[in-house]
Amino acid sequence: FHVPHANIKRQVSQLRSSYDFVIVGGGTSGLTVADRLTEAFPSKNVLVVEYGDVKQFTPGTFDPPTTWANPLHPEYAPFFVFFPIPSPDVKNKTGFVGAGQTVGGSSATNGQFFDRGSRYDYDSWAEAAGPGYEAWNWRGLFPYFKKSVTFHPPSAALVQKHGYTWDISAYGGSTPIHASFPPFQWEDREILWNTWKDLGLKPSRECAAGEKEGICFVPTSQHPVTAKRSHAGLAHYADVVASRPNYDLLVRHQGIRVIYPNGLQSGPPTVEVKSLLDSHVFNITATAEVVLAAGSLHTPTILQRSGIGPAGFLQSAGIPVVLDLPGVGSNLHDHSGPFAVTWNYTNPGNFSEIPERMDTDPAYLADSIAGFSENPARGPYTLGLANTAIYVSLPKLAPNHQAIVNRIRQIANDGSASSYLPAEYRTNPDMIRGYKAQLLAIANKLANPKAPSLETPWATGTSLQAFLLHPLSRGTVRLNLNDHLAQPILDYRTGSNPVDFDIHLAHVKFLRQLVNTPTMQQYGAVEVAPGPGVQSDADLVEFIKDQMTVSFQHPSGTAALLPKNKGGVVGPGLKVHDTAGLRVVDMSILSVNIGGHLSSTAYAVGEKAAAIIIEEWTVTGKGKGKAKAKARR
Numbered sequence: 001f002h003v004p005h006a007n008i009k010r011q012v013s014q015l016r017s018s019y020d021f022v023i024v025g026g027g028t029s030g031l032t033v034a035d036r037l038t039e040a041f042p043s044k045n046v047l048v049v050e051y052g053d054v055k056q057f058t059p060g061t062f063d064p065p066t067t068w069a070n071p072l073h074p075e076y077a078p079f080f081v082f083f084p085i086p087s088p089d090v091k092n093k094t095g096f097v098g099a100g101q102t103v104g105g106s107s108a109t110n111g112q113f114f115d116r117g118s119r120y121d122y123d124s125w126a127e128a129a130g131p132g133y134e135a136w137n138w139r140g141l142f143p144y145f146k147k148s149v150t151f152h153p154p155s156a157a158l159v160q161k162h163g164y165t166w167d168i169s170a171y172g173g174s175t176p177i178h179a180s181f182p183p184f185q186w187e188d189r190e191i192l193w194n195t196w197k198d199l200g201l202k203p204s205r206e207c208a209a210g211e212k213e214g215i216c217f218v219p220t221s222q223h224p225v226t227a228k229r230s231h232a233g234l235a236h237y238a239d240v241v242a243s244r245p246n247y248d249l250l251v252r253h254q255g256i257r258v259i260y261p262n263g264l265q266s267g268p269p270t271v272e273v274k275s276l277l278d279s280h281v282f283n284i285t286a287t288a289e290v291v292l293a294a295g296s297l298h299t300p301t302i303l304q305r306s307g308i309g310p311a312g313f314l315q316s317a318g319i320p321v322v323l324d325l326p327g328v329g330s331n332l333h334d335h336s337g338p339f340a341v342t343w344n345y346t347n348p349g350n351f352s353e354i355p356e357r358m359d360t361d362p363a364y365l366a367d368s369i370a371g372f373s374e375n376p377a378r379g380p381y382t383l384g385l386a387n388t389a390i391y392v393s394l395p396k397l398a399p400n401h402q403a404i405v406n407r408i409r410q411i412a413n414d415g416s417a418s419s420y421l422p423a424e425y426r427t428n429p430d431m432i433r434g435y436k437a438q439l440l441a442i443a444n445k446l447a448n449p450k451a452p453s454l455e456t457p458w459a460t461g462t463s464l465q466a467f468l469l470h471p472l473s474r475g476t477v478r479l480n481l482n483d484h485l486a487q488p489i490l491d492y493r494t495g496s497n498p499v500d501f502d503i504h505l506a507h508v509k510f511l512r513q514l515v516n517t518p519t520m521q522q523y524g525a526v527e528v529a530p531g532p533g534v535q536s537d538a539d540l541v542e543f544i545k546d547q548m549t550v551s552f553q554h555p556s557g558t559a560a561l562l563p564k565n566k567g568g569v570v571g572p573g574l575k576v577h578d579t580a581g582l583r584v585v586d587m588s589i590l591s592v593n594i595g596g597h598l599s600s601t602a603y604a605v606g607e608k609a610a611a612i613i614i615e616e617w618t619v620t621g622k623g624k625g626k627a628k629a630k631a632r633r
């Protein structure tokens with residue numbers, strides 16, 4: 001970060017008396033919106049209120065020292081750290097769930113795996129929501145994916161060395177959110193690439209253009225030369241703010257709630273914030289709009305503290321009900337997945353560059369650290385989480401796929417869907433209607449041989465996770481009743497819809513075939529887990545529960561883009577239902593999760609939301625212009 005100190009505000013006395021736009025949450029989506037609004041409207045002032053601070057050092061996933069995502073070392077990557085309520089259906093498992101707590105949000109602290117969902121994921125948002133939401137399908141989002149990122153093709157030498165492929169037509173932006181392939185890969189990565197081909201999967205030239213079934217190369221969100229993390233705090237704040245006198249950032253302040261002194265239609269609301277430096281609580285006036293962009297785990301807390309949420313819960317928390325909106329903090333879902341298969345090689349190849357060498361060869365480690373600081377950077381530390389993954393559809397991997405799809409459709413239609421929802425809202429007709437719409441949209445995806453159900457990323461090694469891309473189980477984010485300003489309580493309810501286990505089972509059965517492929521046999525692969533003793537479906541499900549990781553760090557759905565009568569929180573313009581001057585722009589709007597990691601989608605949603613807001617304020621000067629949905633499709 002190289003930001004003139006004056007641009008960063010730390011106390012109320014440094015603020016203007018009012019702002020046109022106030023954005024709560026300076027993360028991936030929020031800063032994208034702030035950048036576009038300050039650019040489009042030089043005469044309108046924009047304030048971003050951010051809980052975290054400006055970090056001089058937000059390391060990449062695998063930068064030295066490699067303490068990334070370690071809850072014990074939040075100083076290296078500042079996180080909110082959650083351990084959800086244990087999920088009884090997965091043997092009371094909990095697990096680490098993080099959320100970025102810095103300027104740049106989770107884009108500044110994530111694993112830098114920079115894929116997109118498939119077109120079917122975004123189409124399913126429009127499908128689940130129904131008429132009026134068509135602009136949120138793939139066609140409606142693709143231009144914003146392109147705008148949001150700059151892809152840097154690798155050199156011919158790297159293509160020759162690592163086999164990278166891409167299709168530049170999937171990209172196109174000039175935005176300095178960088179996507180690139182690193183100069184380094186572990187040598188044994190090749191084994192699995194060939195194994196997947198043995199299993200009938202096909203490499204895809206580009207997986208960010210709508211179709212991603214097969215074997216994918218996935219770029220890293222980092223600079224192509226320095227290999228340093230690229231994130232919203234840099235590209236949408238530090239790099240642009242010097243030329244934007246209308247762009248203010250207030251750090252170390254918690255957005256508490258929004259207040260409508262004269263009724264919900266009198267918006268925009270006032271924003272109540274608390275200084276984390278001296279506990280001073282004060283109000284900020286927005287004259288045009290308030291945008292909540294605090295992420296899936298915090299946006300619902302701001303709404304709940306505002307009295308906007310499930311009436312029953314608000315009453316139990318002693319919060320006056322301003323608007324009964326049961327979807328706020330409901331519909332929580334994340335990708336989950338067991339460590340599906342682990343194996344040993346009895347005839348390991350003669351690979352020189354594998355991670356173990358970092359532990360056994362001090363000179364190699366020293367050279368790797370030195371190489372990371374060179375320009376251009378080189379060596380192992382230029383790697384992110386991984387650059388390769390398989391994405392496999394249910395029809396491709398499960399002989400019983402039709403039965404699974406039929407079961408989901410049956411649940412959606414036979415009146416039993418509500419029994420899988422959290423007790424708190426399983427009798428609410430709107431929430432049930434919305435859940436059924438989600439189930440049917442997911443069933444259509446799972447029936448589609450082009451829509452992936454399983455993701456397995458890898459970079460090296462002898463162990464693989466099997467991530468469920470379309471979970472059916474739903475949980476909640478609720479305020480802590482003991483302290484409404486403390487971190488919320490997450491109830492993941494992982495596995496509460498048992499069909500999730502049918503799908504996990506299919507995934508594990510598919511993956512464990514790998515040891516029998518010709519490529520693996522060449523290296524004498526022998527399965528260690530699940531292991532020869534685990535063969536029956538019942539035993540495999542026990543194994544899955546034992547091995548389950550409940551979060552892939554992709555919580556979503558807690559302020560869903562659905563009509564109100566489907567338990568939705570925001571409409572097609574991302575305005576909170578039945579309110580004026582209040583929108584949500586972050587990953588809480590995902591009614592159904594995507595088959596991919598979320599950061600590129602967070603940028604695209606931010607870009608699209610900004611285009612909607614800009615259009616509305618340009619047409620009428622009052623933010624009331626009818627959005628031209630067609631133009632954005």
Ligand SMILES: Cc1cc2nc3c(=O)[nH]c(=O)nc-3n(C[C@H](O)[C@H](O)[C@H](O)COP(=O)(O)OP(=O)(O)OC[C@H]3O[C@@H](n4cnc5c(N)ncnc54)[C@H](O)[C@@H]3O)c2cc1C
Binds near residue numbers: 101104295598
């Ligand atoms: C550990 C981890 C690893 C991940 N790995 C990957 C990956 O490899 N690839 C990928 O694509 N995605 C990954 N993700 C997911 C992805 O980065 C996020 O889903 C996405 O960036 C979220 O964007 P957002 O705009 O919804 O929220 P965020 O980017 O999280 O922004 C929310 C912001 O709001 C602030 N905030 C919260 N509460 C308040 C409040 N009350 N007042 C003011 N500010 C507040 C936060 O500090 C934060 O800056 C990962 C996430 C995590 C946590």
